[in-house]
Amino acid sequence: RFSLYEDLTVRENIEFYGGVYGLNRKQIKTKTAELLDYLKLWEHADKLTASLPLGWKQRMALSTALLHNPDLIFLDEPTSGVDPESRRNFWMLIYELSEQGKTIFVTTHFMDEAEYCHRLSIMRDGKIVELDKPQSLKQKYKADTMQDVFMKVVQKVEA
Structure with a gap:
């Protein structure tokens, strides 16, 4: 579902994608801390991705998409298979990103x-x-x- 590495921790996944996006080490460290804070992932930062519930994996996938500060974000069925609270929280994040001037395309059934x-x-x-x-x-x-x-x-x- 997500392009996450199950055998890496949350922090390691974010850092890996920072490198993929061409960020330097200092930028990766700064952005990782910002995203862990913004998406409330600190308590899970050193946990293996495989151990996380789906709602947290979705937050983590969003964090990797936000690393390079894109103006346009595509989210394919971002709340499929999660509990109602996780759905609501994810939509709150989508609204926040929209208020920051991001354009977000969401597919949903x-x-x-x-x-x-x-x-x-x-x-x-x-x-x-x-x-x-x-x-x-x-x-x-x-x-x-x-x-x-x-x-x-x-x-x-x-x-």
Whole structure:
């Protein structure tokens, strides 16, 4: 699921990816400390990745993606398979990153999560069939939820 090395610790994974991104030793040390703090991973810093629950692995994967301070971040099903609290916490991190000016693309099959997005697209058979703000789509399709919107879009496309 994630490009993490299970036999390395959290800290070692972050440091490894810092090297992959071409950061020098000082930058790696600084960014590692910043990310361990920002993502609240300090207590797990010296644990093997294999021993972490899925929610923590997702935070760790996000930390490796943030090392080089990208303006654009792609997250593929970031909350799939985690408990409700981890889902909520991960979305809080996504909002924080958005507020920092990052553009974040999230793929999800959870329509309730789609409502958290500023804009969303609905795809069918590899093609974008709708692209708008969640509230606008709900108004357009006279729907209460994004799940209802999705079902109506699918019906329209298949008609």
